[in-house]
Amino acid sequence: MPKVELHLHLEGAAPPAFIRGLAKEKKADIGGIFDARGNYTYKDFWDFLKVYEAATSVLTRPEDYARLTLAVLEESAKSGVVYSETFLSPDFCGGRDVGAWREYLHAMREAADQAERELGVTLRGIVTCIRHFGPDKARETALCAAETAGDWIVGFGIAGDEKVGKPKDYRWSFDCAREAGLRLTAHAGEWGGPDSVRDALRDLGVERIGHGVRAIEDLALVDELAERGVVLEVCPGSNIALGLYPGWRAHPIGELYRRGVKVTVSTDDPPFFHTTMAREYDRLHDAFDWDEGVFAGLARTSLDAAFCDGDTRGRIL
Ligand code: HPA
């Protein structure tokens, strides 16, 4: 089945062998971030963020990001992904310097064009700030986003540690991105509860929520999401790997869907969570008995909620 993915972190999708290879080329010591089988290893979400940043530290040049983009889209294509919206980070690509950021984007764009021709997968970028890096860095990130809005840069978002600060601390950045014509999404309702989702909707004016699954703890909020048509970028395998839910049947995506919320399915950081889009679909089928009609509906919902223009959307499904 053709799949549409709306929530993927480019660095978080880096195959471990790719990061190891780059570390070797650059003689970089990235410490014990791999287990005996060569997979990423971490204790919990906060440790995951550290391992993520250590792995990312070997990506130091635009050409590294070009190779990364191609490696990631090859994996996506294997799962049948035809359209991918991916979080891109000026924090890691040139330290939020607009000139450097443009060079990284140019390199990623060339790789994406190649992937579109050869693999049939279309990439669009969502520039993301990182919450635990603080509001000042987020402002610089938003300026990078605003300077490069348009073409294949379609959105702005916030990731990172949801327990740090409040959405309203990042309002300036989201206003700046919106004024530049970017569409908005925010990670919320993963490590924070229903109020975190409410705050992101109210204070940042986002139209999609990254994760959002903990809305299930407040059914009035679930009804509100359903009524307003807020789209959740749900990443069940990520939530389960990070211990938010004990297993697939316990994951709230089934109930959110039943209650009429516009849920979509993505992988977040697939090698970290030992997942792929194909695996997410398989597990959801097993856990909730979802059939092809449900999955076709999910892909439609995802594409309707994609931040690309109508022409691009028309070419995809
Ligand atoms: N949550 C928050 N920040 C992140 C994630 C996530 O799942 N993945 C990469 N950065």
Ligand code: ZN
């Ligand atoms: Zn995420």
